[in-house]
Amino acid sequence: MLLDSHFQPIYSLAHRRTVGMEALLRATEAGQALSPLQVYERYIRRDERVALDLAVCEAHCRRYADMPQQQPRWLFLNVDAMTLSDAKQACELGRIISDSGIAPQRVVLEVLEQAIELDARLIEGVATLREQGCLLAIDDFGVGHSNLDRVCSLEPDFVKFDRNLLRSAVTQQRTRNLLSRLVRLMHEIGALVVVEGVETDSDVVVALDSGCDLVQGFYVARPSAVPDADTLITPRLDAKWDELMNREMLRRKLNRRQLELSRQAFVQTAIALMQGSEFRFAAQPMMALPDVIRCFLLDDEGRQKGPNLNVRQLSEADTLRFAPIEDTTGAVWSRRSYFQHAIDQPGVLYMSEPYLSMTDTRTCVTLSMSIEIDEAMHVLCADVLLPR
Template sequence: MPELTLESHQQPIYSLAHRRTVGVEALLRAREGDALISPLDAYARHTGDRHRFDLDVAATHCRHAAQEACADRWLFLNVDPATLASRDHADALAARMLESGLSPSKVVLEVLEHALEADDALIDNARRLRKQGFLIAVDDFGVGHSNLDRVCLLEPDFVKFDRNLLRRSTEQPRTRNLLTKLVHLMHEIGALVVIEGVETETDVLVALESGCDLVQGYYIARPAPVPDGDEAITPRVDARWDELMVRELMKRKLSRRQIELARQAFVQSAIALMQGTAFTDAARPMLALPDVIRCFLLDSSGRQIGRNLNARGSSDTGQPKFAPLADTTGAVWSRRGYFQHAIDQPGVLYMSEPYLSMTDTRNCVTLSMAIEIDEDLHVLCADVLVAR
């Protein structure tokens, strides 16, 4: 029978900010003689002992990485959940990796997210290895139901987003917004984010927009015993950076113009209100602008006075299914930032961060200003549509 040979291939993990490869994921390639076979077949032809096979694979990857002598790169290793679920097996794995000469701080152990769901021993052992100096990554985050509480309990150094999350983000604007928020959420728990499956120019642009830290995929570099270096990778990524910067610059120029027009019209409406003009007439300069959705007026406690005044062609709800939210008369918006900022600084125009409007679930910013009408403090508000 031909001899079974285990080989280690590496796929670069690239830092968008540093513009260089900062890690590699080790991927198994197995040969039986001259024929390439799958890892599953390799396991079957090995000893039949899953744990021993995992140790030999880890040793193969670590020896290869040690020979590369890349002191400034992490080695990302996939670890079988069954290995981490056993303290003895986890200790044996750590010992085998240390024999290669690699420092624990250069080894990132990848744990599948779904394996965290009901295995306290796995989490305990992973955290113990982390205390020994190894780094921990949650792999395939975003597959099906995500266990955020378990991820937080593990306290990973990295979270690797599943490639399907990226696929959906390139096709659906709402998922793209979710991707950005998930990146921020992982940053909040102290983890760097790796987006996997970056295979096209569009994938790179979405990854860049998301604010993620690291990327991995065929567009960056394919797995190989000695994969592409940064001299090949960086020009590809830089071209997408340039494309994104041009696009963002155009968007900002457009937004600045739109916001400036909205500010001017808002001040005009506010002055008219303070001079005693009826709200329906005073709001006309604002409602005439193409990106203004609605105007509304609040009293000094944040309670809405009357219904929304909607721009021409717009209704209280963008879609009939949101009709139960249409009438906001008497609604209390006192906890909204746009009200609180306005009431704290009367006469100062405030613009909120983009958010999802509860009235019709469109993304908007709200302009607001506290003004006196008939000697009582009111807050004038206008919602301005922003692109997703």
């Protein structure tokens, strides 16, 4: 059996250049290619698996050290959790890295998220290599039963999202929204996000739109003994970035137009209320807009006065599904940002960030303004859908 190393670029969207290389095992036997899984399945005993893992890492390091280095880049090494869970073998891996001539600070150790068990041995092994300077990446996050507590406890420098998460985000809007939120969540725990499996035009657009930091996949560059240079990679991604920006500019233009119409109608409603008009009549300018979902009125403590004025009615099936939360009369919305901002700045129109409505689980923004009605402070609110 012949073993070899190929490398796949990991590309920074912000820097517009390759910032890392993932080392990948390539094996052949009698002229037939073997997958890494087929290779490792031949070594069942723990000591055999760990020995093979160390030998492969050593081969990757030596091969990578021999490659011409024009800019500083990370070397991403796939390491079996069993290797890291053995303090002695973790130290041996550290020695292999040092002997190769690669600075430990340039090595990122990839561990499969599903293989992680938060026991003292694994944490000790990771700590040993981190003390030496190595970085840590959690690989294949988002596949199966991902565990945020498991990820947070190891405090990784990188989290690599599983390709199936990207596949789902391409075809399902909800998963696409979730992808962006997961990126922000990983940023909050201090990890950079790599989206793997970027292979098609649609994959690139979704990855770019997610706010991730780094991308990897066949669209960027295929694994190779001599991987593509940035002179080939960057023009491909720049073209997609320009396409996305043009689309985003059009979407923002439509949003601005829609929201401007909503603001104008909202102000008309507020003026009518302050002049003594009944709510259902005063709200007619807002209710006439196609993207307004509902209008409602709060007192100065955030308690809703009367029912919602609904514009966009739910289907009969959804009405039954959300019946327990349909009636919001007397509900207290004082913890919502749209109420707090309105109370803090009377007469100033506020627009919330997009959020999930508690009334019918649709994503919307809320326009709000604190106004005086019959010498008492009230907050006028309107939920508005944003175009996709």
